[in-house]
Amino acid sequence: xxxxxxxxxxxxxxxxxxxxxxxxxxxxxxxxxxxxxxxxxxxxxxxxxxxxxxxxxxxxxxxxxxxxxxxxxxxxxxxxxxxxxxxxxxxxxxxxxxxxxxxxxxxxxxxxxxxxxxxxxxxxxxxxxxxxxxxxxxxxxxxxxxxxxxxxxxxxxxxxxxxxxxxxxxxxxxxxxxxxxxxxxxxxxxxxxxxxxxxxxxxxxxxxxxxxxxxxxxxxxxxxxxxxxxxxxxxxxxxxxxxxxxxxxxxxxxxxxxxxxxxxxxxxxxxxxxxxxxxxxxxxxxxxxxxxxxxxxxxxxxxxxxxxxxxxxxxxxxxxxxxxxxxx
Ligand SMILES: *[C@@H]1O[C@H](CO)[C@@H](O)[C@H](O)[C@H]1NC(C)=O
Ligand SMILES: *[C@@H]1O[C@H](CO)[C@@H](O)[C@H](O)[C@H]1NC(C)=O
Ligand SMILES: *[C@@H]1O[C@H](CO)[C@@H](O)[C@H](O)[C@H]1NC(C)=O
Ligand SMILES: *[C@@H]1O[C@H](CO)[C@@H](O)[C@H](O)[C@H]1NC(C)=O
Numbered sequence: 159x160x161x162x163x164x165x166x167x168x169x170x171x172x173x174x175x176x177x178x179x180x181x182x183x184x185x186x187x188x189x190x191x192x193x194x195x196x197x198x199x200x201x202x203x204x205x206x207x208x209x210x211x212x213x214x215x216x217x218x219x220x221x222x223x224x225x226x227x228x229x230x231x232x233x234x235x236x237x238x239x240x241x242x243x244x245x246x247x248x249x250x251x252x253x254x255x256x257x258x259x260x261x262x263x264x265x266x267x268x269x270x271x272x273x274x275x276x277x278x279x280x281x282x283x284x285x286x287x288x289x290x291x292x293x294x295x296x297x298x299x300x301x302x303x304x305x306x307x308x309x310x311x312x313x314x315x316x317x318x319x320x321x322x323x324x325x326x327x328x329x330x331x332x333x334x335x336x337x338x339x340x341x342x343x344x345x346x347x348x349x350x351x352x353x354x355x356x357x358x359x360x361x362x363x364x365x366x367x368x369x370x371x372x373x374x375x376x377x378x379x380x381x382x383x384x385x386x387x388x389x390x391x392x393x394x395x396x397x398x399x400x401x402x403x404x405x406x407x408x409x410x411x412x413x414x415x416x417x418x419x420x421x422x423x424x425x426x427x428x429x430x431x432x433x434x435x436x437x438x439x440x441x442x443x444x445x446x447x448x449x450x451x452x453x454x455x456x457x458x459x460x461x462x463x464x465x466x467x468x469x470x471x472x473x474x475x476x477x478x479x480x481x482x483x484x485x486x
Contacts, residue, residue, distance in 0.1 A: 183371070183402040185266050185485035190396070192481045196234040197227065200256040200430070207255075211281065211433030212440075212465045213238075214249040221254055237476030238275065238432055244466040251465055251472065253432045261288055261425035264372050265486035266402060268393055269299070272365040273478035275432045276357045278304055278448035279465045280475050281439035284368065286426035292316055292338045294424030298345070299370045299379055302356040303439035304446035309356035311379040311410035312347040314338045319417035321346045327411040328352075336417060348410035354383040355409070361474070367393050371402050374420040378408040396483055428484075430477060435461035 191199050202218040221227040221236075228235040239252035267286075275282040281303045287296035296314040311329065313319065319336035332347035350356075354363045364384040371378045382389035392400045414420070435443065443461035444450065450459060464471070 183373075185400050185402070187398045187400075187483055188265070188486040189260060189262075189484040190481060191234070191479075191483075193231045193234055194229040196236075196256070196479065196482075197222075197229055199260070200258050200428075202227070203255045203257050205255065207250075207433050207436060209281075209433065209437040210440075211436030212244075212250040212279070212462045213253045213433040213436070214251065215255045215431075216252050220252075224252065226252060226254060232480065233272075234479045235476055236430065236432070238280075238434075238472050239469065240472040240475065241469050243469055246462070246466050251434055251469075253434070253475075255429065255431035255433075258428040261427055262286070262484055262486070263425045264374065265484060266369060266371045266400060267299075267428065268396070268400075268483045268485070269368040270365075270396065270480040270482070271300075271360075271368065271477065272480060273474075273476060274300070274356065274360050274365065275475040275477060276305055276361060277472050277475045278446070279434045279439055279443065279461045280304070280432065280472070281434060281436060282432045282475075282477065284428070284430050286370075286428050287314075288424060288426050294426065295422050296338075296345070297370060297372070297377060297423075297426065298347075299368055300356070303442050304448050305357040306446070307353045307357060307359050308350045309360075309381070310347045310349050312336075312345040313377065313412055313417075314343060314345040315417070315422040319346070319422055321412060321417065322415075325411045325413065326407060327409060328407055329409040336412075346412070348379075350381055350409040352381055352383060352409070355381045365478075369393060369402075369405070372419075372423065375414050377410075377412040377419065377423075378402075379410040380405055380408045396481055400485055428482070432475060432477070434465045 204217040236254045284300040285298040288294045298312040302309050313336040315336045317337040321334045328351040329348040336346035366383040369380045440461040
């Protein structure tokens, strides 16, 4: 009762505030996933990886049977197989691709993550898009390969969508053209400044919070690690209402100055997936500092060999979420 009343009061108050244009960026929570709600709100898609990963995405029943997905009241874990040596001619390593049942447009998503998959050959991602790709755009919020020390944020769109090199962001620009049809679909990526935003560095520090805000004018991505004293309290506590105006400089900032965001982005599903090798992790494997197994004096093992033969190397290839919240 008391909660309902104060919620209604807050909505009324904040609509008033919004009407007067005091805070442009006020949002209320429209969806929240905690513990078992991940299994209700997401589908596990047993499909082929279009980026050619050494992966076998399993369905929900298989994932539960193999304990690849696991929920407690306040935690949700999704992992890859870490016990099976693979037949090089058979299927890839069992893993997951979770897709939200609902689609979301403008608004904010906050991801409270305790652990991100790590290990050589891993390519985990938290991102959003919808079919048919790329007509409604793609926003990669968390992504990286082979234990690299920072995560990347990237847009992939139809032409024309360009970014300038220097923007109001903490991260550094990797590419400025978001058009999927150029640069082999590299997209317009930003490397986050925080060395705690991915892989072992993220995990050693207990993870943190990722947030993405999308409006017709811009897309912003923030990251705060677990010890960051500047994490906004409403992010830390997963509040019912948030005001992004005070969240400070984002890691990645994509304005609509040379990119019609309203036109190029549609409603999106949230995707959380973990693949191995493939177009990015596989090509970047040599030179990533990952083990190169000399099986004999003449042949150098590839990323695929490593993934096939070293199941125990994937014991830490798992996501552990406290929650995901969506605001509109
Ligand atoms: C899963 O993850 C990678 C990394 O983001 C992505 O490029 C790939 O297309 C994804 N695979 C599927 C089937 O979603
Ligand atoms: C399933 O996985 C969870 C978390 O990864 C673990 O705590 C639990 O003991 C596992 N259950 C079984 C039956 O192995
Ligand atoms: C913007 O993108 C288009 C299409 O991808 C490209 O042809 C053009 O050169 C880009 N313009 C600038 C200023 O980068
Ligand atoms: C080395 O390994 C490759 C691939 O595993 C194999 O084709 C080749 O015959 C091996 N060479 C020797 C000398 O054992």
